[in-house]
Amino acid sequence: MEPIAYGPHRDQVADLYLPAADGPAPLVVVLHGGFWRAQFDREHARPEAQALAALGYAVANLEYRRVGAGGGWPTTFDDVARALDALPGLIEDARPGRIDQDRILYIGHSAGGHLALWAALRHRLSNESAWHTEVAPRVAGVVALAPAANLVDAYHRGNGQGAVAELLGGGPRDFPERYAATDPSVLGTADIPIVVVHGDRDQRLPIEMAREYCAKSGAELVELPGIGHFELIDPDSTAWPFVVQALRRCLDRPGRIHT
Incomplete structure (x- = not known):
């Protein structure tokens, strides 16, 4: 493991894991979850990163500033955009x-799934946004694991005990422009493969959110019966092979797949 700093702050860093084989490997950027809060960091994504490196991927386990330690609006999004x-x-x-x-490839879990989806859609942001890109980000695909794919819905459901309001400083009536700039569900479709993997026993973020997002965006949905929230990032779980398959499908299907 080798730390790669992308800025001066201690949380502006990614841990790089390289596969054993020499030569160029696909790069998987891991965006960890934890409802965007400082008490959850990239350490809990380390087994995931190590397992992906063992499969032949180069892996960047990304850290970013989070709520309670300088993150939230807008710095969390500043960091993710800058890093990627x-x-x-x-x-x-x-x-x-x-x-x-x-x-x-981007792979994100929970809040990290939200950030991965958002990052791949930055060319859909308004030209006035500091995070807008003139062309689509250079990413071959996104795998979103139990993502917070609809921030307005997550706010009203109270997911994470008010985590969305903490991230954006309030509710959608208070800051509609912030939600418009950060909610994947309103940014349209991507020109790359997007696979959402979600367990139907998830108590943190309900699978209904994933179903609605995929129906609206055209992303592929993989529903896993009997699976909860955290099995998706556990390389020893029965859910893990489906995560690996989703990454491989993204690489096997380059180009536009959504309409």
């Missing part, structure tokens, strides 16, 4: 020839 723009080049500088710049 900078990391491919930074990793190439640190480890020349070890990543395939044309095969970059």
Whole structure:
């Protein structure tokens, strides 16, 4: 494991895991969950990152500022946008020839799933947004594991005991422009494969949110019977093979798949 800093703050860092084989490997950027709160950090995604590296991926386990330690609106989004723009080049500088710049994937769990979806849709943001990109981000696909795919819905459901309000500073009536700029469910479709994996026993974020997001966006939904929230990031769980398959499908189906 090798830390790669993408900014001066202690949380502006990603842990890089490289596969044993030499040569360029697909890069998987892992965005951890924890309802965007500071008490949850990238450490709980370490087994996931190590397991993916063992499968032949280069893995960047991303940290970002979170609510309670300088994060929230807008700094959490500043960090994620900055990291995803900078990391491919930074990793190439640190480890020349070890990543395939044309095969970059985002995988995120829970709040990290929200951030992964949002990051892939930054070209859909208004031109006035600081996070807007003129062209689609250079990513081959996104795997979102039990994501907070609809922030307005998550706010009204009270998911994470008020976590969305903490992230954005209030509710959708208070800050409609913040929700419009950060909610994947209103940013339209992507030009890349997106696979949402969600268990039907999830008590943290209900599978109905995933069903509604995929029906609206055209993303693929993989429903896992009998699976809860955290099995999706456990390499020893029965859910893990479906996560690995989702990543492989993203690489096998380049280009536009949504209409």
